[in-house]
Amino acid sequence: MVNSDLFLCVDHVGYAVPNLDEAITFHCDVLGWRVLHRERNEEQGVEEAMLGTGTQGAENAQIQLLAPLGPDTTIGKYLAKNGAGIQQVAYRVADIDAVSEALRASGVRLLYPEPKIGTGGSRIQFAHPKDTGGILLEIVEPAAGH
Ligand code: MC0
Numbered sequence: 001m002v003n004s005d006l007f008l009c010v011d012h013v014g015y016a017v018p019n020l021d022e023a024i025t026f027h028c029d030v031l032g033w034r035v036l037h038r039e040r041n042e043e044q045g046v047e048e049a050m051l052g053t054g055t056q057g058a059e060n061a062q063i064q065l066l067a068p069l070g071p072d073t074t075i076g077k078y079l080a081k082n083g084a085g086i087q088q089v090a091y092r093v094a095d096i097d098a099v100s101e102a103l104r105a106s107g108v109r110l111l112y113p114e115p116k117i118g119t120g121g122s123r124i125q126f127a128h129p130k131d132t133g134g135i136l137l138e139i140v141e142p143a144a145g146h
Pocket of ligand 1: 014041044046048064066074075078081086087088090111117118119122124126128129130134135136138
């Protein structure tokens, strides 16, 4: 079992979207949310934006909009198969190496041998949906000061 102190909060929920600007417009112009961060992650094949409410605090889960850089990317294939919608849920952790080790010891398959770089310079890892009850579960250790 993972030491429960290592899980900090729900960091974000990720939506696969075909068009990032249209998805941003809905959240900002209709819901009144704001873009907290935007970047392109070539390795993950996404253009992404992190959104928060007007009163967003550090421990409020953000919404991550994930648009594919092409049809052969993870999000491109997800959209072709499932359409737009929730693609992942991310839990923020204090020590991604310790959590990864504990998950592996519990028989949970992680997708990468080592964490990769995610939004804002964070370190990210994914647990396979077949081992989590059907949810693509990301664990994320934010970069210092982000
Ligand atoms: C696939 N499955 C899912 C799923 N994707 N179940 C729940 N949620 C998802 N997102 C299920 C399918 O329904 C299928 O079940 C089985 O898993 C195999 O699916 P597939 O369609 O053949 O897909 P695969 O195996 O090619 O890819 C699935 C996999 C992939 C999880 C390995 O999506 C992956 O590598 N994800 C991790 C990276 C990622 O998501 N990057 C984009 C976000 P059945 O029962 O039909 O066999 S980047 C990001 O998030 C960064 C920027 C960040 O947060 O900082």
